[in-house]
Amino acid sequence: xxxxxxxxxxxxxxxxxxxxxxxxxxxxxxxxxxxxxxxxxxxxxxxxxxxxxxxxxxxxxxxxxxxxxxxxxxxxxxxxxxxxxxxxxxxxxxxxxxxxxxxxxxxxxxxxxxxxxxxxxxxxxxxxxxxxxxxxxxxxxxxxxxxxxxxxxxxxxxxxxxxxxxxxxxxxxxxxxxxxxxxxxxxxxxxxxxxxxxxxxxxxxxxxxxxxxxxxxxxxxxxxxxxxxxxxxxxxxxxxxxxxxxxxxxxxxxxxxxxxxxxxxx
Ligand SMILES: NC(=O)c1ccc[n+]([C@@H]2O[C@H](COP(=O)([O-])OP(=O)(O)OC[C@H]3O[C@@H](n4cnc5c(N)ncnc54)[C@H](OP(=O)(O)O)[C@@H]3O)[C@@H](O)[C@H]2O)c1
Numbered sequence: 001x002x003x004x005x006x007x008x009x010x011x012x013x014x015x016x017x018x019x020x021x022x023x024x025x026x027x028x029x030x031x032x033x034x035x036x037x038x039x040x041x042x043x044x045x046x047x048x049x050x051x052x053x054x055x056x057x058x059x060x061x062x063x064x065x066x067x068x069x070x071x072x073x074x075x076x077x078x079x080x081x082x083x084x085x086x087x088x089x090x091x092x093x094x095x096x097x098x099x100x101x102x103x104x105x106x107x108x109x110x111x112x113x114x115x116x117x118x119x120x121x122x123x124x125x126x127x128x129x130x131x132x133x134x135x136x137x138x139x140x141x142x143x144x145x146x147x148x149x150x151x152x153x154x155x156x157x158x159x160x161x162x163x164x165x166x167x168x169x170x171x172x173x174x175x176x177x178x179x180x181x182x183x184x185x186x187x188x189x190x191x192x193x194x195x196x197x198x199x200x201x202x203x204x205x206x207x208x209x210x211x212x213x214x215x216x217x218x219x220x221x222x223x224x225x226x227x228x229x230x231x232x233x234x235x236x237x238x239x240x241x242x243x244x245x246x247x248x249x250x251x252x253x254x255x256x257x258x259x260x261x262x263x264x265x266x
Pocket of ligand 1: 006010011012064089091112
């Protein structure tokens with residue numbers, strides 16, 4: 001399968017590199033300043049400044065430019081993607097708007113996160129109306145190369161953006177906080193960061209692989225009058241759960257505001 005990526009910046013270059021590394025796809029990618037991503041050529045990605053060359057040379061095209069540019073870029077390549085899958089990762093830009101720009105393309109809206117750099121991303125996707133079972137399988141196959149993927153109703157994309165799209169920043173804050181705590185109680189720096197990160201990683205893996213509910217994982221660690229309940233007491237007192245809930249709720253609100261502004265009059 002030939003895959004194109006228009007806009008190889010932060011997320012687009014990660015998508016191109018990870019897909020190229022599998023050895024299962026031919027990659028072609030574009031941006032204006034190619035010097036910044038020359039290393040992609042080491043993975044076999046063909047680079048060009050011409051978005052139309054990307055579109056004509058691929059079976060599936062990712063759009064990974066900033067949201068305010070997505071529609072123009074899709075319009076620029078519309079005649080070359082008739083009948084092809086177009087996967088837009090641009091936040092806030094709805095399928096109907098992309099479909100207006102390229103009426104004959106098969107549009108998918110996806111929201112990945114930056115952890116796809118290490119093939120541990122989480123990507124939510126919504127399908128346009130003209131996508132059949134075979135195309136959906138193709139979409140799932142490609143997005144699974146980047147980590148886990150799940151289908152979601154498009155109306156939930158702002159919430160997805162706020163939770164898993166922005167999520168690596170929240171979890172990084174938690175890892176940093178735990179590492180700082182380690183430093184405060186005297187752990188060596190590298191030890192503090194690694195033990196914090198592996199604890200986050202292992203706890204997520206424990207939940208995902210066993211299905212043990214997070215509340216029960218806590219119960220497995222808590223002993224009466226022990227150390228963990230002492231720590232949990234302060235976490236609860238500081239309102240850590242409501243802080244996270246407020247953060248995601250605020251980010252969802254912001255995602256909606258941005259979407260409304262970008263899509264005004266459409
Ligand atoms: N970063 C994330 O964690 C993340 C997660 C999920 C979704 N997204 C979405 O992914 C998109 C890109 O985000 P990003 O953080 O990767 O931004 P970014 O680093 O700025 O990447 C965008 C790239 O598009 C290129 N570009 C600009 N105009 C272009 C054009 N006309 N034709 C081709 N390429 C063009 C830019 O390179 P030149 O200036 O050299 O052309 C730039 O490298 C956004 O829509 C965002 O909502 C990002």
